Amino acid sequence: MQDIFEQEMSRPTIFKDRNVLSPHYIPDHLPYRDGEITRIMKAIAPSLSQKRPNNIFVYGKTGTGKTSSTKHVLSRLGEAAQKYEAPVEQVYINCRIHNTKYQVLLKCAERLCPEESFMGHPATFLYERLLKEVAKKAVTFIVVLDEIDKTKDLDELMYSLTRSNDDLLQGHIALIGISNKIDFKEKLDPRSKSTLCQEEMVFAPYNAEQLQAILKERTVEGFKEGYVEDSAIALASAYAAQESGDARYALKLLLKAGEIADEQNKRVTDEDVKNARNAVEEDIVLELIQTLPDQQSIVLFSVATLTEEGGKYQRLGGGGNDPALFSGEVYQRYQTVCKQWHRNARSARWVREYLNELEMLGLITTELSGKGIRGQTRLIRLSFPAEKVLSAVQKRFAE
Ligand SMILES: Nc1ncnc2c1ncn2[C@@H]1O[C@H](COP(=O)(O)OP(=O)(O)OP(=O)(O)O)[C@@H](O)[C@H]1O
Ligand SMILES: [Mg+2]
Incomplete structure (x- = not known):
């Protein structure tokens, strides 16, 4: 048994440092972002000399x-604050995880008073404690709210954090909000908007050439020399440029292609990138399925089970191996599944609507059948392998 582990450890690999390709790795150097980095640095630099920096809103597409x-x-600011013994504190908060005003205030209070426990205290207490600490230390406290659009009571949070500066006799609180939802700003209460957007920064998508340079840098760090073909990098960059210039997607492709090639301990080629693209796409779809609302999930589940069994259309000899389904049989199956899962079944009209939504998400395709088979009816096809869709839906309901 031990041999399996030993084999794994002594297996030849094309990676030099796989970690470099992980989504959590932050490279020392970020090509094409010098301008943006400089702007953020300039905006928060006043904190080092005890002046309140403007609040900043950073937005741009994903990746x-x-x-x-x-x-x-932030890490450069931390170094400078230490060097000059400047009273600057900072906290990075991901609002996807800490998505309420209470949780944000809690994180802030915990950062400034690490030895204290705030369990069970109300928001007002946290707020007062936070102000007291900022004033006592006379610090400039930089609060970064990443994925800020995920905060449930954002207007209240904004209100508290900005009112804080009026209540403070000493010290300041400054915000950096980050979002990839372009319309997010417009949805804010006008007062929150003018508070948060004192300064704005837009991150433009990368083009294929830029993505190529980013991937090349990572390749040098992540792979042994000569194990990634230039054309493979170019192809991954081209795919990612199509996906709205997303560097995260480009890196995912490179890592996945690397894993595929690594299995055979060979160079990464275009073919591996193509296969990686399918695999990555599938991962993304499976993630998407897990965020679907109940009813849409049940409809999708019905489509997937029928597809696995082979629908009536196929049994009637329509289209050979084509696993297309009639909308009628999907509705019947949907009703059965609802009963089994103890959910209320909606009317056929609603189910048609859910099918439209699933089609818009690219999970199924539909078309009208030719005349002849029961007049004209809507034919439904699953876009991804049924067993994968089924396991994703089941996972979702198990949560
Ligand atoms: N200029 C760059 N140079 C090197 N790597 C980069 C660069 N820009 C982005 N990346 C890499 O791409 C991935 C995504 O970057 P990041 O998480 O900063 O994107 P984001 O704009 O915050 O996206 P999201 O809106 O989805 O949160 C990370 O793994 C990061 O290391
Ligand atoms: Mg991000």
Whole structure:
């Protein structure tokens, strides 16, 4: 048994440092973001000489380096604060995880008073404690709210944090909000908007050439020399440029292609990138399925079980191996599944609507059948392998 582990450890590999390709790794150098990094640094530099920096709102599409660039600036700020013994404190909060005003205030209070426990205290207590601490230490406290659009009571949070500066006789609180939802700003209460957006920064998507340079840098660090073909890097960059210039997607492709090639301990080629793209796409779809609302999940589940069994259309000899389904049989199966899972079944009209939504998400395709088979009816096809869809839906309901 031990041999399996030993074999794994002594197996030849094309990776030099796989960690470098992980989504959590922050490179020392971020190509094409010098301008953005400099701007954020300039904006928060006044904190070092005890002046209140403007609040900053950073936005741009997913994978454009917002989080990495901001974290980079925070670590430089931390170094400078130490060097000059400046009273600057900072906290990085991901609002996808800490998604209420209470949780954000809690994180802030915990950062400033690490030895204290705030369990069970109300928000007002946390707020007062936070102000007291900022004033006592006369610090500038930089609060980074990443994925800020995920905060449930954002207007209240904004209100508290900005009112704080009026209540403070000494010290300041400054915000950096980050979001990839372009319309997020418009949805804010006007007062929150003018508070948060004192300064704005937009991160533009990367083009294929830039993505190529980013991937090349990572390849040098992550793979043994000569194990990644240039054309494979170019192809991964081209795919990611199509996906709205997302560097995270480009890196995912590179890592996955690397894993595929690594299995055979060979160079990474275009073919591996193509296969990686399918695999990554599938991962993304499976993640998407896990966020679907109940009813849509049940409809999708019905489509997937029928597809696995082979629908009536196939049994009637329509389209050979084509596992297309009639909308009628999908509705019947949906009703059965609802009964089994103790959910209320909606009307056929609603189910048609859910099917439209699933089609818009690219999970199924539909078309009208040719005349002949029961007049004209809607044919439904699953876009991904049934067993994968089934396991993703089941996982979702197990949560
Ligand atoms: N200029 C760059 N150079 C090197 N790597 C980069 C660069 N920009 C982004 N990356 C890498 O791409 C990935 C995504 O970057 P990051 O998390 O900063 O994006 P983001 O803009 O915060 O995206 P999201 O809106 O989805 O949170 C990270 O793994 C990061 O290391
Ligand atoms: Mg981010």
